[in-house]
Amino acid sequence: MRRAGFQVQRRQCATCIYRKASPLDLRKLEADVADRYLPGQFSRWRACHHAAAGNVCCAGFWRRHRDRCTAPDLQIAQRLNLVVFVTVDDQ
Numbered sequence: 001m002r003r004a005g006f007q008v009q010r011r012q013c014a015t016c017i018y019r020k021a022s023p024l025d026l027r028k029l030e031a032d033v034a035d036r037y038l039p040g041q042f043s044r045w046r047a048c049h050h051a052a053a054g055n056v057c058c059a060g061f062w063r064r065h066r067d068r069c070t071a072p073d074l075q076i077a078q079r080l081n082l083v084v085f086v087t088v089d090d091q
Contacts, residue, residue: 005084006077009048009059013089017046018060035070042069052090 017024035043046061047054057074066074077083 005082006057006073007051007055007084007086007088008057008062009051010085010087012059012063013048013050013091015049016058016060018058018064038070040068043071045069045071045074048088050091051088056086056088 012019016022017026017029029046030042033042033044033046035041037043042065045065046058048056048058061069066078069075
């Protein structure tokens with residue numbers, strides 16, 4: 001059942017790109033969602049890859065960048081206290 005609000009994964013998954021032992025190039029992955037007009041900001045949020053629908057924010061991204069993300073849905077949800085923490089694992 002989909003819950004109302006901006007959904008954020010409750011916990012970082014074992015294969016999260018933000019975990020310390022991740023072999024992925026985090027700079028490149030973050031460049032994909034970086035705001036090209038506001039250096040150090042993010043124009044989009046990163047979806048959790050364990051949520052098949054792509055409508056759940058990655059827990060690692062949320063912890064690191066929620067205050068530097070200019071995406072309207074994330075900004076509005078934070079200001080209206082509509083952030084909902086969920087546990088979704090479609091893998």
